[in-house]
Amino acid sequence: MQDLxxxxxxxxxxxxxxxxxxxxYRKMAKIYHPDKxxxxxxxxHKFKLCxxxxxxxxxxxxxxTYDRYGKEGLQGMGGRGRxxxxxxxxxSMFEEMFNGFGGGSSRRRQNPADMEKYSLDMNxxxxxxxxxxxxxxxxxxxxxxKNSCKSCSGTGAKDGKLSTCSQCRGQGxxxxxxxxxxxxxxxxxxxxxxxxxxxxxxxxxxKGYDEERGNVTxxxxxxxxxGNRLRxxxxxxxxxxxxxxxxxxxxxxxxxxxxxxxxxxxxxAIPVFFTQAVAGDSLTIxxxxxxxxxxxxIGTKDKQHFxxxxxxxxxxxxxxxxxxxxxxxxxxxxxxxxxxRDLLKKLQESFGIESKPHESVLDSAIEKMKSWFx
Numbered sequence: 310m311q312d313l314x315x316x317x318x319x320x321x322x323x324x325x326x327x328x329x330x331x332x333x334y335r336k337m338a339k340i341y342h343p344d345k346x347x348x349x350x351x352x353x354h355k356f357k358l359c360x361x362x363x364x365x366x367x368x369x370x371x372x373x374t375y376d377r378y379g380k381e382g383l384q385g386m387g388g389r390g391r392x393x394x395x396x397x398x399x400x401s402m403f404e405e406m407f408n409g410f411g412g413g414s415s416r417r418r419q420n421p422a423d424m425e426k427y428s429l430d431m432n433x434x435x436x437x438x439x440x441x442x443x444x445x446x447x448x449x450x451x452x453x454x455k456n457s458c459k460s461c462s463g464t465g466a467k468d469g470k471l472s473t474c475s476q477c478r479g480q481g482x483x484x485x486x487x488x489x490x491x492x493x494x495x496x497x498x499x500x501x502x503x504x505x506x507x508x509x510x511x512x513x514x515x516k517g518y519d520e521e522r523g524n525v526t527x528x529x530x531x532x533x534x535x536g537n538r539l540r541x542x543x544x545x546x547x548x549x550x551x552x553x554x555x556x557x558x559x560x561x562x563x564x565x566x567x568x569x570x571x572x573x574x575x576x577x578a579i580p581v582f583f584t585q586a587v588a589g590d591s592l593t594i595x596x597x598x599x600x601x602x603x604x605x606x607i608g609t610k611d612k613q614h615f616x617x618x619x620x621x622x623x624x625x626x627x628x629x630x631x632x633x634x635x636x637x638x639x640x641x642x643x644x645x646x647x648x649x650r651d652l653l654k655k656l657q658e659s660f661g662i663e664s665k666p667h668e669s670v671l672d673s674a675i676e677k678m679k680s681w682f683x
Contacts, residue, residue, distance in 0.1 A: 426500070429546045430545050437563070445533070454520070454547070461510035475498070527539065545557075573630060575620075576634045591603065615637070616635075
């Protein structure tokens with residue numbers, strides 16, 4: 310976007326009139342404004358470029374210079390001499406776009422006395438064991454929630470009396486100018502309400518709410534997974550008019566020593582001695598609900614998977630069950646006795662040429678290598 314012309318940045322043609330340019334800028338500014346994209350450095354950069362393009366194209370003199378000489382021709386103008394655009398135009402535009410964003414204007418702003426100082430929905434974290442997540446359970450939950458202060462009707466002001474915020478003059482937004490660019494942000498003094506307490510409430514110390522303790526018993530469904538969230542309706546914070554939000558519980562599942570979960574599938578590592586793998590033995594292995602028989606293939610390979618259909622966890626939304634996947638980890642002896650070495654040698658010889666697969670491959674490779682030095 311940085312290499313585009315000012316017209317391309319605003320997505321207009323070179324013969325666009327001022328009304329079209331202004332409309333295009335409003336559209337782009339709404340998309341990339343920092344308040345709509347918190348923490349997005351790319352959106353912030355694009356927003357700056359849109360500002361830069363509009364500052365030039367909204368001024369007839371700068372636009373004429375730009376059309377003739379490009380950006381280089383604007384050097385030395387210092388951003389002065391704006392006739393049709395400028396900071397005043399940008400400031401009013403931002404006030405219009407963001408004070409009543411979504412169809413309202415500053416005259417239609419919600420009454421500050423009715424605005425909540427906190428979200429009615431709330432979240433708590435809960436840690437549960439692996440088996441509690443797999444099989445489901447009931448838990449008693451204790452938590453703190455916010456309840457609107459009765460003394461100040463949730464305003465945070467003594468006797469509920471509010472005055473116009475001196476920092477934003479009732480706009481709820483403050484504007485900052487840097488070079489060609491104008492930025493707006495929620496007023497830090499009144500948090501966007503446009504009003505501030507004349508004096509803080511003695512009961513809640515100006516917070517607008519009291520904290521109370523609550524408890525509820527929740528039923529955790531089978532198959533809940535790490536990071537899943539459960540909504541408990543009507544157990545959140547309480548607002549000024551008595552409306553109550555929802556409580557959200559986010560789960561953290563503790564790992565198990567033997568089982569490892571991946572979605573609805575469950576993995577278990579099965580240590581197998583190399584002779585068992587070679588012979589294709591049968592093993593009894595644990596599952597989530599009991600014991601299973603694992604029949605190894607003759608010559609089972611290290612890390613080979615054996616799948617048991619429907620032996621995983623229940624899907625939390627009721628869409629069937631996952632699988633249990635047994636992964637074979639082959640182990641070898643750390644040392645051999647003379648007797649064991651002799652037995653292994655006899656075993657190898659009993660396979661004949663099959664026990665020496667390397668010979669046909671490596672002999673031809675050695676001969677090829679020798680030819681390189683002739």
